[in-house]
Amino acid sequence: MKTVRIELADGRAYDDLVGHDLLTEAGSQCRALGLGDRCALVYDQALEQTALPRVLDSLKGAGFEVVVIAFGKGERGKRLESVETIIGSMVEAGLDRGTWVAALGGGVVGDLAGFAAASFLRGVDVVQMPTTIVSQVDASLGGKTGVNHALGKNLIGAFHQPRLVLSDTSTLRHLPEAERVAGLAEVVKHSVIRDEELFCFLEDKMESVVSMEIDDDQLDWLIARNASIKAGVVAADEREGGLRAILNYGHTIGHAIEAATDYQTYRHGEAVILGMIGAGRIAAQLGVWSQEDEARQQALLTRLGIPAGIAAVSAEQIFARTKSDKKWRDGKLRFILPRRIGDAYIADDIEQEAVRAGIAHVQGLDRIVSQ
Ligand SMILES: NC(=O)c1ccc[n+]([C@@H]2O[C@H](COP(=O)([O-])OP(=O)(O)OC[C@H]3O[C@@H](n4cnc5c(N)ncnc54)[C@H](O)[C@@H]3O)[C@@H](O)[C@H]2O)c1
Ligand SMILES: [Zn+2]
The missing domain is CATH 1.20.1090.10 (Dehydroquinate synthase-like - alpha domain)
Structure with missing residues (x-):
């Protein structure tokens, strides 16, 4: 496992852990952060048979009570209505300020669940569990969350840095x-x-x-190396004033x-x-x-x-x-x-x-x- 540290201005920081089969450690890693006992796990339905059971087992094994919220609409569903649905499920399950959100999926679920976490009760913690290359090297890092508007992409959003990013590279082997x-x-x-x-x-x-014929260690190296590049640029320029623009x-x-x-x-x-x-x-x-x-x-x-x-x-x-x-x-x-x-x-x-x-x-x- 490799650790990429994302350092922000004013001393804030969080880790991006990169490794194969890392999601089996989701429970212990989230425990180590001192997060509350109850969480909402928003996941992409494409992961129903693969990553989801592993994350659930691990979180429950570590004593977390998990409210599971499925999302299957893809980019078209990355809009405010879905944020309302997710927050509705959280309220119905009785989740309150002490709870946190886990976002399991690609950039769509990361942006959407991240924004739900940013806005639920004016903000609760989020742990990103990215499962695509896009999300492991880009979307899950840097704290940008949000949804699309009928008049344009990503028009609604907030900066909301995750407490932790768990990049399980094994999940990438299932990607089309x-x-x-x-x-x-x-x-x-x-x-x-x-x-x-x-x-x-x-x-x-x-x-x-x-x-994806490279071995696990090479894949971990590749993802961690890219995450460090994004992390380095974000650290220098958290809110996109200057250097962050070169990512464009x-x-x-x-x-x-x-x-x-x-x-x-x-x-x-x-x-x-x-x-x-x-x-x-x-x-x-x-x-x-x-x-x-x-x-x-x-x-x-x-x-x-x-x-x-x-x-x-x-x-x-x-x-x-x-x-x-x-x-x-x-x-x-x-x-x-x-x-x-x-x-x-x-x-x-x-x-x-x-x-x-x-x-x-x-x-x-x-x-x-x-x-
Ligand atoms: N917040 C940011 O800084 C940032 C940066 C870049 C992109 N984004 C956003 O990210 C989104 C694109 O992210 P994406 O490319 O990850 O798209 P995505 O989340 O739609 O995932 C792509 C496809 O792969 C499927 N999938 C996800 N994980 C899988 C897995 N492990 N195995 C099999 N299938 C899997 C999904 O169901 C989907 O069909 C866009 O909405 C974009 O705006 C955000
Ligand atoms: Zn891009």
């Missing part, structure tokens, strides 16, 4: 391949912005990482692609793959990173899997959606660009033409990918 690829997009992102050694590891092993590498064009396709065509991670290719081209054309590094990134992303079909989407639509990112000032865009593999920076002065060229490059590549 498409979810693994989407999660690994964020892993590649971390490597490009922060960690050349991680990038080299991925160059060495991409296929076996995608197929690949996300400006990525978000624009998701919005231009009504969130129907691509998983978030798939859009980020396309977004990193676009940002890489912008950086190369500006001469801030080398063509060799751009080619290395593109080769690695090709092995991960570049999603097809983006050439069929209107370039103007995608471009227009980068504007709704509220990062335009005086006709120039704030953009996270790589300088070399392992280092990125915030560029404040990217011209419209450069962004259009980045989008055109991604679409041009699709004509090759889709053939």
Whole structure:
């Protein structure tokens, strides 16, 4: 087991424990935090047969009284109505201020149950138990919780840091391949912005990482390494004033692609793959990173899997959606660009033409990918 410590301003901190079969220790780990005897376990129904029984056994074995709350609606159900349902179940079960919430699932359950914990009786403790790559390397760390609104994603939310994160890497072996690829997009992102050694590891092993043929210790290393990168950035900038923005590498064009396709065509991670290719081209054309590094990134992303079909989407639509990112000032865009593999920076002065060229490059590549 590895421990990643998430240090926040004003001395607050919590641990992210990363290891295989870790959920069998959920009870003892939560006991060690001195949490109350009663808890609400909000879980993703996809885990009904796998992780859920292990967590329940462990919590009950440690003497906790557990109110089990199933959630099975996915991203579409990440909205206020579900928060009300969860809180309703908690009230009906007689839970009060001394209780806490365990969130078992991917980023959807983590965000939703985390927000329910942030708002129930103005806030009770939450323990995150992430079960996807996205949630173990990103969503469960940093304290952002929330739900979607009909007018936009993640518009309602609160910062609510967990007391503990339990990242059981064994759960990742049950993930469908498409979810693994989407999660690994964020892993590649971390490597490009922060960690050349991680990038080299991925160059060495991409296929076996995608197929989950790496052994337990390597998988633990991979997840912990990525969690440390996110933790390091969050520690430096808890509320997203400056440095935390570099985690948005690949996300400006990525978000624009998701919005231009009504969130129907691509998983978030798939859009980020396309977004990193676009940002890489912008950086190369500006001469801030080398063509060799751009080619290395593109080769690695090709092995991960570049999603097809983006050439069929209107370039103007995608471009227009980068504007709704509220990062335009005086006709120039704030953009996270790589300088070399392992280092990125915030560029404040990217011209419209450069962004259009980045989008055109991604679409041009699709004509090759889709053939
Ligand atoms: N709070 C943050 O900082 C932050 C950061 C990134 C993403 N997010 C949010 O996270 C969400 C995406 O997270 P996600 O990709 O984990 O999506 P998700 O929670 O929907 O999980 C993806 C799919 O995998 C299934 N699943 C989960 N764990 C599984 C397992 N171990 N085995 C088999 N299937 C499993 C789920 O049922 C779902 O179908 C989005 O809502 C996004 O907004 C939040
Ligand atoms: Zn992302």
